[in-house]
Amino acid sequence: MLHEGFVMRSLTACSVVGALAIGGVASPAAAQVRTSLLKLDFHVKSQMDMRDFPTEPGIDSKDLFDLHRARVGIDGTMWKRFDYQIESELHDPTQPWRDVYVDARVVRALEVRAGQFKIPFGLDQLTGGMDLDFNYRSLAGTYLAPGRDVGVMLHGRLIKDVVRYQAGVFRQGGDNVRSSERRDPQTDRTFAGRVVVRPWSGSKAHGMLRTLSAGMAFTSGELPEGPNSLRGKTVPGDKFFDHLYVNGRRSRVGAEFQWRPASFGLQGEVMRARDQRLGQGIENDNLPDVMADGWYISGTWLATGERKKDSVEPQRPFLRRGIGAVELAGRVEQLHSSSAGGVPTAFVSPRSSWIAPRTDTVWTAGVNWYLNNYFKLQANIIREQRLLNGGAIPGQHDVWSRTLRLQFGF
Amino acid sequence: MRARSQATSTFLPLCLCLSVSLSVFGLGHLAAEASGGRANALLDGSVLNDVWIHINAKDWADLHTNYRDDTYYPVDFEWQDVKLRNSGIRVRGNTTRNNHKPSFRIDFNRYVDGQDLFGLKAIVLNNSWHDPSMLHDDLSMLLFRTIGIPAPRQAHVRLYVGANREYAGVYVVSEEVSKTFLVDHFGEDNGYLYEYHRQDGDNYGFQDPGPDLGWYIPRFGPKTHETDSVAALYMPVRNLVEAVNDAPQSNLESALSDVLDVNTFITELAVQNFLSQTDGLVGGVGMNNFYLYRFANKRLSLLIPWDQDNSFDSMSMPPSWNVTTNVLGAKIWNEPKYRNAYLNRLLDIADLVSSGWFGQEASRQYEQIREAAYIDPLTPYTRDQFDQANAYVQQFARERPDVVRQLVRSVAPEVFSGRSRIQSLRAR
Numbered sequence: 001m002l003h004e005g006f007v008m009r010s011l012t013a014c015s016v017v018g019a020l021a022i023g024g025v026a027s028p029a030a031a032q033v034r035t036s037l038l039k040l041d042f043h044v045k046s047q048m049d050m051r052d053f054p055t056e057p058g059i060d061s062k063d064l065f066d067l068h069r070a071r072v073g074i075d076g077t078m079w080k081r082f083d084y085q086i087e088s089e090l091h092d093p094t095q096p097w098r099d100v101y102v103d104a105r106v107v108r109a110l111e112v113r114a115g116q117f118k119i120p121f122g123l124d125q126l127t128g129g130m131d132l133d134f135n136y137r138s139l140a141g142t143y144l145a146p147g148r149d150v151g152v153m154l155h156g157r158l159i160k161d162v163v164r165y166q167a168g169v170f171r172q173g174g175d176n177v178r179s180s181e182r183r184d185p186q187t188d189r190t191f192a193g194r195v196v197v198r199p200w201s202g203s204k205a206h207g208m209l210r211t212l213s214a215g216m217a218f219t220s221g222e223l224p225e226g227p228n229s230l231r232g233k234t235v236p237g238d239k240f241f242d243h244l245y246v247n248g249r250r251s252r253v254g255a256e257f258q259w260r261p262a263s264f265g266l267q268g269e270v271m272r273a274r275d276q277r278l279g280q281g282i283e284n285d286n287l288p289d290v291m292a293d294g295w296y297i298s299g300t301w302l303a304t305g306e307r308k309k310d311s312v313e314p315q316r317p318f319l320r321r322g323i324g325a326v327e328l329a330g331r332v333e334q335l336h337s338s339s340a341g342g343v344p345t346a347f348v349s350p351r352s353s354w355i356a357p358r359t360d361t362v363w364t365a366g367v368n369w370y371l372n373n374y375f376k377l378q379a380n381i382i383r384e385q386r387l388l389n390g391g392a393i394p395g396q397h398d399v400w401s402r403t404l405r406l407q408f409g410f
Numbered sequence: 411m412r413a414r415s416q417a418t419s420t421f422l423p424l425c426l427c428l429s430v431s432l433s434v435f436g437l438g439h440l441a442a443e444a445s446g447g448r449a450n451a452l453l454d455g456s457v458l459n460d461v462w463i464h465i466n467a468k469d470w471a472d473l474h475t476n477y478r479d480d481t482y483y484p485v486d487f488e489w490q491d492v493k494l495r496n497s498g499i500r501v502r503g504n505t506t507r508n509n510h511k512p513s514f515r516i517d518f519n520r521y522v523d524g525q526d527l528f529g530l531k532a533i534v535l536n537n538s539w540h541d542p543s544m545l546h547d548d549l550s551m552l553l554f555r556t557i558g559i560p561a562p563r564q565a566h567v568r569l570y571v572g573a574n575r576e577y578a579g580v581y582v583v584s585e586e587v588s589k590t591f592l593v594d595h596f597g598e599d600n601g602y603l604y605e606y607h608r609q610d611g612d613n614y615g616f617q618d619p620g621p622d623l624g625w626y627i628p629r630f631g632p633k634t635h636e637t638d639s640v641a642a643l644y645m646p647v648r649n650l651v652e653a654v655n656d657a658p659q660s661n662l663e664s665a666l667s668d669v670l671d672v673n674t675f676i677t678e679l680a681v682q683n684f685l686s687q688t689d690g691l692v693g694g695v696g697m698n699n700f701y702l703y704r705f706a707n708k709r710l711s712l713l714i715p716w717d718q719d720n721s722f723d724s725m726s727m728p729p730s731w732n733v734t735t736n737v738l739g740a741k742i743w744n745e746p747k748y749r750n751a752y753l754n755r756l757l758d759i760a761d762l763v764s765s766g767w768f769g770q771e772a773s774r775q776y777e778q779i780r781e782a783a784y785i786d787p788l789t790p791y792t793r794d795q796f797d798q799a800n801a802y803v804q805q806f807a808r809e810r811p812d813v814v815r816q817l818v819r820s821v822a823p824e825v826f827s828g829r830s831r832i833q834s835l836r837a838r
Contacts, residue, residue, distance in 0.1 A: 225468065282485065283573040
């Protein structure tokens with residue numbers, strides 16, 4: 001594994017250096033095919049992290065370097081009505097395929113997507129990995145949102161783009177759940193829906209408000225009986241939520257907003273996942289639902305004056321008479337687990353009626369440097385405060401992490 | 411209980427003698443009475459207690475399906491008016507591990523920090539899978555403790571399981587050799603405790619495996635200081651093994667005085683030989699079923715017996731049985747003064763047992779569990795096998811002392827006759 005990791009890192013380093021040369025002098029227009037019936041773009045996504053995570057008792061130390069993403073893919077359009085995407089993660093042999101789908105445009109208000117893609121829940125989770133304002137997604141977006149699965153989804157834009165909707169049915173509950181749940185043959189379908197409203201989308205009178213959007217989303221699916229409660233991890237990726245026995249339905253609800261006036265960006269989400277525990281008590285009794293909650297609010301400012309959007313394009317790229325684009329970012333977030341109701345005495349047993357509440361509150365400050373359209377450097381400093389049953393977990397009251405990411409993609 | 415009291419008073423001189431011997435080696439506290447308060451009521455065997463394990467039906471099924479795993483499942487443990495919620499249970503055992511009537515370890519503070527049962531952080535429920543009498547382990551530990559060797563307290567219980575309180579048979583509840591045990595017996599818990607894990611095909615008997623500390627890792631599982639470095643954990647164990655191998659046969663006591671109490675080792679060998687234990691310190695497959703404890707801030711170690719199911723094997727097991735397969739055992743057997751000490755210890759035990767208390771205790775335990783064992787739904791043995799095995803245990807308790815005396819006389823008549831002269835002088 002060590003050797004394999006080294007090879008992968010070396011390949012990535014080479015590709016990054018090579019791409020740096022390309023990116024510095026020319027756009028990768030050659031990675032495109034254009035005909036009257038077919039449009040095909042070749043994509044590469046690479047993220048290399050340097051991490052300084054704290055040494056914590058009982059936790060394996062993490063490598064200083066981490067190849068976070070190494071993806072290749074194609075996307076495009078066929079016969080002008082069918083969009084498609086195929087993307088593979090090179091350093092994840094267990095789940096190499098990411099987005100693999102076809103999207104048929106019937107009319108603007110109705111499109112049909114089929115294949116493997118992200119279940120429509122969670123603004124942060126649905127944001128592309130190359131377009132994140134921070135090195136890591138929020139904990140809620142990472143662990144409470146379902147992620148990808150195979151399914152069929154209807155989506156479209158209504159009332160001049162004021163309303164966007166997504167509604168789908170998926171084979172299982174996404175790839176963001178415990179592996180035991182993914183493997184369980186009892187796992188059943190998940191339904192999901194999301195509506196986002198941009199009230200001033202087309203309004204010229206309200207220029208500052210045109211980018212304001214707000215939305216809600218839900219998922220609902222059947223849980224396989226077993227220790228399959230939602231995962232929850234710390235920023236360095238260590239276990240934070242305990243395995244709890246669940247059975248019944250898993251439902252999620254979430255609300256989101258986003259506003260990007262000029263160079264500023266502001267967004268936030270709140271979400272709750274609720275797992276039933278039918279017959280999961282010591283005496284085969286029903287237990288109170290286990291809850292996992294999360295929220296975040298984040299803000300960004302492009303100090304070099306560019307307009308804030310998903311993929312920031314520097315007005316004056318680095319090495320082309322400019323310094324690129326520089327962005328400052330901050331985020332506050334929380335991830336929390338507990339059981340419905342609550343009593344003073346709570347336990348960490350996987351079949352306890354009352355689950356000891358766990359809370360991870362995280363503050364992140366960051367600087368993003370967009371060198372050009374292809375390269376980005378992101379530096380984050382992260383503070384975590386982890387609580388169990390209302391009290392600080394010994395040694396985890398003030399946990400600091402520092403991460404630096406070099407990103408390349410086209 | 412009365413039988414145990416009689417035994418203690420009748421053989422007080424022997425125990426005193428052993429205590430004196432132990433204190434010579436700085437181990438006077440070994441003979442200290444174990445504490446335990448109300449835990450004694452579960453472990454003293456005066457009554458047949460009922461224990462109720464509340465467990466989710468699916469966990470109970472999973473536990474049987476995956477009985478080879480050491481996965482913990484949450485349970486509530488109920489005994490008398492005590493209910494310890496959110497305890498953990500797992501299947502345990504080596505050759506006795508099975509999915510029909512598994513043995514269990516119940517960990518009271520698995521999910522609740524600091525939870526215990528009157529000082530016991532965990533207990534073991536043994537299935538007596540290889541012992542149709544269900545008495546071997548309990549009686550063996552009783553003899554160890556009576557003679558002054560620290561050994562776990564045990565008793566029989568009726569086990570009930572699940573929401574419907576289904577009867578799961580007779581089990582032997584045993585305290586663990588743990589920090590609580592160490593405090594009870596030695597007044598400290600900050601030394602190094604290891605559980606010995608016999609490796610298949612090893613036939614290990616204190617032979618020096620060489621300088622590689624890695625050899626010790628799978629065999630001596632640390633139960634305290636688990637996160638210490640390999641060097642901190644195993645260099646002292648290697649030093650002990652090297653000292654045993656290097657010690658001159660003629661002068662074991664002084665050569666090993668700071669690493670191992672030879673007299674205690676001799677007593678342990680004698681108890682196991684008297685009880686015809688085939689899977690102990692000089693078992694048929696090498697050393698097995700013991701803990702090693704190294705006292706805090708000392709080099710001195712002690713062996714603590716564990717899992718004596720395979721005792722009572724043969725009425726006629728000779729004193730020399732397998733002794734020389736062990737490096738230290740061979741030095742003891744081959745050196746007249748240590749061999750005589752060993753044989754004298756065997757005769758001490760024969761005298762202790764021949765007073766009848768041991769047989770009475772076997773009979774009392776049989777009567778105590780008989781009805782419960784008859785209706786044990788999971789035992790692999792029939793009623794007849796249970797009765798016959800118990801009859802043999804009682805016969806063993808009656809006849810083994812004389813057999814041992816004869817065997818000692820045949821091996822070392824001078825030991826036997828010298829001892830008889832002293833006894834007749836005492837009688838006059």
